[in-house]
Amino acid sequence: MTTPDKHTDKPAAAKRQRAKIRARAVNVYYGDKQALFQVALEVPHKQVTALIGPSGCGKSTFLRCINRMNDVIEGCRVEGELTIDGENVATLDPVALRARIGMVFQKPNPFPKSIYDNVAYGVRIHALAQNRKETDEIVRQSLARAGLEQEVASRLNDSATALSGGQQQRLCIARAIALQPDIILMDEPCSSLDPIATARIENLIAELSQNYTIVIVTHSMQQAARVSHRTVFFHLGRVVESGETTQIFTTPRRKQTERYITGRIG
Amino acid sequence: MKESRLRRRYRAERRYRFYGKAAIAFAVCFLFFFFVAIVSRALPAFSQHEVLLRVALPDNLLKNLSTAEGEDANISEGAARRMLDAALAQELGGGGSAHERRARRALLTPLAALDLKRRVENLSASSVSSLSPSLLLPSWSLSFALSSSSERFLRAQSGGEQVADPALSDMQRDMLTALDAKGLVAKRFNLAFFTRSDSRVPSAAGIRGALLGSLWALLIAFLLAFPLGVLTAVHLEEFAPRNRLSALIEVAIYNLAAVPSIVFGLLGLVVFLNWWQLPRSAPLTGGMVLALMTLPIVVVTARSALKAVPEGIRNAGLALGASHSQTVLHHVLPQAMPGILTGAIIGMARALGETAPLLMIGMVAFIAQAPATPLDPATTLPVQIFLWADHPDPAFSSRAAAAILVMLCFLVAMNAAAVLLRQAFERKRQR
């Protein structure tokens, strides 16, 4: 298992200059119930940011704010300012916004179509390729970058639902990166996978972080420590602490964070 | 203690299995008796006795035919009857008194003369012009259907039983026996049952009109109910906000699915016939009423099929930047299609067997002509069965049973189509 060499290749300070995503005073309500309280955080460009925290603390809710998937949840209301590259997402067209942001879900959710069609679908609806050949090329490259090409090269026309869980999850990643997004959101991408498949996805995340800004929700402290550059700790809908992953895991500033990391709340 | 409980549980298990098997056996027995009863009653309708007669063509007709003047070759029904009388007298002998002539004629179906007239006309219209006059024979061997009472007599005789049918005189019985002895009577498959429409005479009564009426009505019902129902379901399930209004509509639709079908017939009578002035007894109107009746079924089944599509598929589409309607159209609807189609076909099967609402809009008349368009008057299969089953002549009740068999075949075919469609969709998905 390789760990991204995150603290030596580039100076961290240089990276922090450019925040890809910046949230300020974000409140989210499901009907009358408030799920996020005054969330403020920054996600740096081309880094992996891990969101950790006990179940129900609002990690997925925050993730869905970024690509406005909360819009489709009935009764969900988002307040506050969330910007991507300085643009407020509330003012952007959600369909165009989501094309720029890939999302990988907790449960692999390939379309019940062929492997090829799964990856090609986004390419087609956004007309990213001029012709069939270009589509083929994008599909091949995406599968290759998701580390799936060798396994499925000979059966691109088979149903995606026939793949194993780990393969399906990598297919979902391939589907997301086929659109060449700037940002990839992952909501517990490994929670239904075995350790070997998890390791492959983690390696993949490390590779992808060269080119993409990644926000990952995880319940595994080890995973957060392994893959992320920065970590944000949520508790009861609030951001308790955020910072460099090493700092959070070695010298947390807040008592709550320490208690969670050492397994005493959650 | 523990062991006795375990034994009790095994006993209970065996008992439940036995109940299940008994229930299945009961259902199978019931189905078996049902089929035996229907088939045994229907079988007589699929065959019919015919008598072969040599019909001599009158000289003037022959002359007209050989000059190939089509219109002049027509004969009157009276002339045809005289030709038949001559042919019968030739085979059976006997005197020429009016009484005897009538007795002989009554052996054949009352439509025999009309039938002969048509055949002569068909001949003159089609092939004669290409026939050289020398090939035209002065007499033809033609088969004619028998009357209901002769039919009954022959069937009883071949069954070895003696029935005293008051409709036949002793003389007529002797005549039939004589014809049979000469080998002129043959039992044939009753093609007319499929090629003709309703008739007052059982030997000429067929289901073509009712079948076409049913098919037209079903086609119209499907064309209306399927798209409307699927669109309604998609809107309610995928797009409509969950509020008081959509809850109200949902309750209304569920209630509508439980409304007795005759109420839809009344609605059709009031709205389609009296208000919109649509044609009475027409498959168009019938189809519209059946569409109203099937619409809630389609909506309810389509909604549950849409509900069964995993949420992950919707999220996947939306997260890729597909619009809401693209997600529904490209992913959710295809996934739900097998379920939707099954529901639609079940609805159609119910519509095929429906009688009550059609009675309300006048599809219960005697109609001897098959409908060429959905605007022509027609009956449907179940209504035809209803009419025939009520008829005093037993030949009609066997036709009713035969029509039931035909309808069952259609139901089975529809269900098979549903299964095949599902499989095709599933295979497409697996690909």
Ligand SMILES: Nc1ncnc2c1ncn2[C@@H]1O[C@H](COP(=O)(O)OP(=O)(O)OP(=O)(O)O)[C@@H](O)[C@H]1O
């Ligand atoms: N669709 C919804 N409708 C109503 N309430 C919701 C909905 N989704 C989430 N919530 C509520 O919002 C709060 C935050 O939920 P969220 O799913 O963001 O938690 P989470 O941190 O992702 O938890 P987990 O780690 O278990 O996935 C919870 O209290 C939850 O009950």
Ligand SMILES: [Mg+2]
């Ligand atoms: Mg979550």
